Amino acid sequence: MSGGPGSPAIVASTLFALVAFAGNSLLCRGALGAGAIDPASFSLVRLACGALTLALLVRTRRSRTGPAPARPWAGALALALYAVAFSFAYVRLDAGTGALVLFAVTQATMIGWGIRRGERPGPLEWLGIAVALAGLAGLAAPGRAAPDSASVGLMAAAGVGWGVYSLLGRGAADPLGANAAAFARATLPAALLALPVLADRAWTARGLLLAALSGAVASGLGYSVWYVALPHLSRTRAAAVQLAVPVLAAAAGVALLGEKATLRLVAAGSLILGGVALAVVRPGAAGRAPAARP
Numbered sequence: 001m002s003g004g005p006g007s008p009a010i011v012a013s014t015l016f017a018l019v020a021f022a023g024n025s026l027l028c029r030g031a032l033g034a035g036a037i038d039p040a041s042f043s044l045v046r047l048a049c050g051a052l053t054l055a056l057l058v059r060t061r062r063s064r065t066g067p068a069p070a071r072p073w074a075g076a077l078a079l080a081l082y083a084v085a086f087s088f089a090y091v092r093l094d095a096g097t098g099a100l101v102l103f104a105v106t107q108a109t110m111i112g113w114g115i116r117r118g119e120r121p122g123p124l125e126w127l128g129i130a131v132a133l134a135g136l137a138g139l140a141a142p143g144r145a146a147p148d149s150a151s152v153g154l155m156a157a158a159g160v161g162w163g164v165y166s167l168l169g170r171g172a173a174d175p176l177g178a179n180a181a182a183f184a185r186a187t188l189p190a191a192l193l194a195l196p197v198l199a200d201r202a203w204t205a206r207g208l209l210l211a212a213l214s215g216a217v218a219s220g221l222g223y224s225v226w227y228v229a230l231p232h233l234s235r236t237r238a239a240a241v242q243l244a245v246p247v248l249a250a251a252a253g254v255a256l257l258g259e260k261a262t263l264r265l266v267a268a269g270s271l272i273l274g275g276v277a278l279a280v281v282r283p284g285a286a287g288r289a290p291a292a293r294p
Helices: 008-032 039-060 072-089 095-116 123-140 149-169 175-198 205-232 235-242 244-257 263-280
Strands: none
Touching (some): 008 072, 008 244, 072 095, 072 175, 095 149, 123 263, 175 205, 235 244
16 A cells, blocks of 8 residues: 555554454453353454454465464464453453553553563653553552452453564564464464353354454454554554554443443543553654554
8 A cells, every 4th residue: 555644545544443453342342241242252253253354365465475473373372362361351341441451551561571672761751651550550449430350450461462462473574464373373272262161152143243343353354454554654653543542442432332431440541541652652763663453
C-alpha cells in the first residue's frame, strides 16, 4: 500500500486495526459475561479461526517466502498464555478494566525487557513508568469498586504473554506469516485445555459466533491490516495511536455492554495512559514501530 501516514488508505487501515483490537475485549466480554460459552472453548475457537484467516491471507498474497521465526514454539506458547488467560479473565472483568490492565502489563513487560537488555530510560520515561504503575495499582486496589482480584491477575498474565509474544516476534521479516504459524501452533495447547469441557457443550451458537469473530476479524484481519499500516508509521506515531485501544474498549463497554464508567476506572485509566505515553512516546523517535496490539 502506497502513501504516507496521513493518506486515506493508511488512516483507514490504522483505524480498522485499532477498532479490531478493542473489539477483542468487547467480543470476549460479551460472550463470557453472558455465559454464552466457556473461556477454554472461546480461546480455542478464537485461535483456530485466527489461524485459518491468517493462513488464507498468507496464501493469497504475492510474496510468500521468508525465514522461519526464531523459537517458534516459544512464541506460540506465549500467544496461548495470552489468549487463554485473556478469556478466563473476562468471565468477571469489565471490558474497559481488562483492556487497561492488559495494555499496562504488556507495555511494562516490553519496557522491563528493554531495561534488562541494557536500555536506560531517561527521567521522563521513568516518571511515565511510575505513573502508569501507580494507575494500575489504584485500579486493582481493594475497595467497593475494585475489580475481581483473580481476574486482574489473569489479565496481568495475559499481558505478560502478549508482551513476550511481541518481543519474540519483533523484527520478523515476515510478520503475517509468523503470526499465522504462531496461531496454528497455539491451537494445540488451547485444544488440550478445552478437551474436558467440549463433551459438556458449554457453549451456544452466539458464543461460538462471537469467538469466531474475535479470531477471524478482530485478530486475523486486524493484525493483517495493522501490518499493512505499520511500515508507514513512525515508532512514536504507532505507540501513540495504540493508546486509543483501551479507551475505545472502555467507551464501547459502556455504550454496548452497559458497563459503568466508575471514577476509579476513569482516574486509574488516565494515569495508566498518561504514564505509558510519557514512557513510550518519545518526540523524534524513529525506526520500526512496535508490534501489533491484541
